[in-house]
Amino acid sequence: MISAHGLRKSFGDFEAVRGIDVTVRPGVAFGFLGPNGAGKSSTMRMICCVSPPSEGELRVFGMDPAKDGPKIKARLGVCPQEDTLDVELNVYDNLFVYGRYFGLPRAEVKGRIEELLDFVQLTDKAKAKVDDLSGGMKRRLTIARSLINRPEILVLDEPTTGLDPQARHVIWDRLFRLKQAGVTLLLTTHYMDEAEQLCDELVVMDQGRIVAHGTPLGLIQEHSTREVAELRFGVGEHEALAAKVDDLAERIEVLPDRLLLYSDDGEAVIEAVHSRGLAPVATLVRRASLEDVFLHLTGRTLVD
């Protein structure tokens, strides 16, 4: 569906995307995970044909965005990072006008709107002004809008950034249903839980490059242990204490506020720490996540 080779994007002296290779197969939920400024949005914009690549080859549905932008866009659904809803129109008209831009007949658009409003649970808000909607509702409306042309690929740039946990779960549920219905999803996120929940396959991006590629589980297995023991000591003590426990785990990461000890048996690590006479303020054993993968690959956390 999408293939990129040596894809680059620069803005003046700044190189946002520094040569990436990506292949997205039909029906897959494909994620771009990375911190802000990693080049995810720039990549999405190139795929959505609103940003000409500086270098490299890009094909969407086998077509070249530079030549066949409108044809590609007819088959894409786009849910941008910033809601670009038309605040001068109400909810219903937002969908109606947008649907008409895709060359769909009136009756067909009307039918689809009914169905989509139901899908995103906004039927009773059809006549509401966009500005009166909550953040979660706006995002759901944007998703409904992006589906009006029955896209083969749905592109979502940070679909749940800025939403409260409940609103995020509603969005995830809808995206999950779309995925099950066979829509290819392409999403960027800096939330590891989002990537883990939704993505079949993902790439980790950092500073314009792809630093890892695989399934969420595969990446965790490859770059981390099964469990992580987190130890919290007093402020400023972590650096010094790291040396006293680093033989207890396969790998150790020192963060400003805690130590992360990577081991397949987290409980055993904590016990061993206590038996050395150390008394952390708080301890936690958890499954390793994509956050740990990212930390291992880049030495930095995802959300700072």
Place this chain on the structure above:
Amino acid sequence: MALFNAALGATVARPLRGGEAARMLLWRNILVYRRAWLVFITGFLEPVFYLFSIGIGVGAMVVGFEYAGKPVDYREFVAPGMIAASAMNGSLLDATFNFFFKLKYNKLYDQMLATPLRTADIAVGEILWNQLRSGIYVTAFLLIMVAMDLVHSWWAILVVPAALLIGSAFGAVGMALTTYMSSWQDFEKVTLAMMPMFLFSATFFPITAYPEWLRWVVEVTPLYRGVVLCRELTLGVPSWGSLISVVYLLAFGAVGLVVVRRRLDSLLLT
């Protein structure tokens, strides 16, 4: 997609043809103004009030007024000037303030570019909308003139197409300039350009009132060309000179269109 009704998926989305795209953009603007008709009306009323106040009020004190060597009712002299001004208002309000809002705040064009629409479709569609609004203003204005018995020639009907020309010229150039603006403060410049054009483009007095050098300056302003064109039509005295105005306004609109499309490319397709 099993989630949705298959029967409703029968038509496949496709890029619009140029004419269709423009129609969709017009429709979007009509939907907006259907709920904001007051805003639509105010732009129209200004020249109408001027016609009443200056044309009729002040006009009552003007005796023996002559235009092009012939005695003319002063009201009939001012009215076509107000026609041109209302055509300008009709297009320039949308082409500057509203266009800026859509471009920078409503992100309307970013939204449109996620669909098969192209920047050329947007530029053409918005200019057509400017023309349409000018056309509606001028048609209504013409009806007021007829009701006031200020029209005595069939040529006057041609002010409607003339309004479309004025609308496209001001719309295209207004949008082109707006793409260079960065904040609302910049719009003081628009007001600063509109006011003197409105007052001094031979709208309320003949251009012969100016010294020679100043006449040249006034004659190249787009509103002046619109004013003389409308005046020649409503007074029923079109000439070859009218054609110059037509060509001038056409050129203005065409250049503006090209600039707008290029600027939208460089602003939105980054």
